[in-house]
Each structure stands twice: as C-alpha cells, then as structure tokens.
Amino acid sequence: MKRRFLNKANHPMFGRNHGKFALAKISKPGVLNPMFGKNHTIETKQKMSLAKSKVPLGLFDINNTLIKTFNNQIELAKDLNLSKSTVSRYLNSGNLLLNKYFIRKINK
Numbered sequence: 812m813k814r815r816f817l818n819k820a821n822h823p824m825f826g827r828n829h830g831k832f833a834l835a836k837i838s839k840p841g842v843l844n845p846m847f848g849k850n851h852t853i854e855t856k857q858k859m860s861l862a863k864s865k866v867p868l869g870l871f872d873i874n875n876t877l878i879k880t881f882n883n884q885i886e887l888a889k890d891l892n893l894s895k896s897t898v899s900r901y902l903n904s905g906n907l908l909l910n911k912y913f914i915r916k917i918n919k
Contacts, residue, residue: 860885868902871913880917887914 816822829837841847851859864883870891872878881887888898891909901908908914 867917868898869915869917871915872911873907873913875913878912 819825839845861882866883868881868884868887870878870881870887879890881890884895884898884902887893888895891898891912898914902914902916905913905915
C-alpha cells in the first residue's frame, strides 16, 4: 500500500461509492468472467491455502515435546475435530487444550 494512503482519509475514494454504471463496467458476469463454469481442483485449493498460510503451528504435549506440525489453524482444527475459533483462542491464550496439548507458533 502506498505510504500516502496509510491514512484512509487521504485515499481518493474515501467516503465515495461507485455508481451503477461504474459497477456494471467493473463486474464481469456470466460468460465474461474467466472462471465462469470452472472449478479449482483440490490440488490448486491446497496450493492457495499454503500460499496464504503465514503462521505454521505446532502441537505440543504437556512436557513441551512437539507432537505434530500444521500449516495453519484450519488443518489443526480438522485434525483435532475442533472449530478454528477454538484453536485461535487457545493459540492466543497459551492455555492447555483438552488437558493434553499446547498450541504454539513455529518459526520457519
């Protein structure tokens, strides 16, 4: 982001909305959209997920031994059959999860 736009009030579109004509020109509905009728493969979805994953996580036992590593919170949540928000809460608090595990960030 450009330095001059760090203050959002300096952005030229601050407080304005696009009109219907502009939105129609921006939008690419139906056949005009390059992804129309296409789906991402599972491999592509995994690649996109890995590209977005910024914080690898580790699952540690009570003795601070690394049990398993995960690319992101969602993978860890699926492995433990929990919600992502539960994983996030325990990651931020540092509390013991399920009376067995600690969740910590791992440096790459």
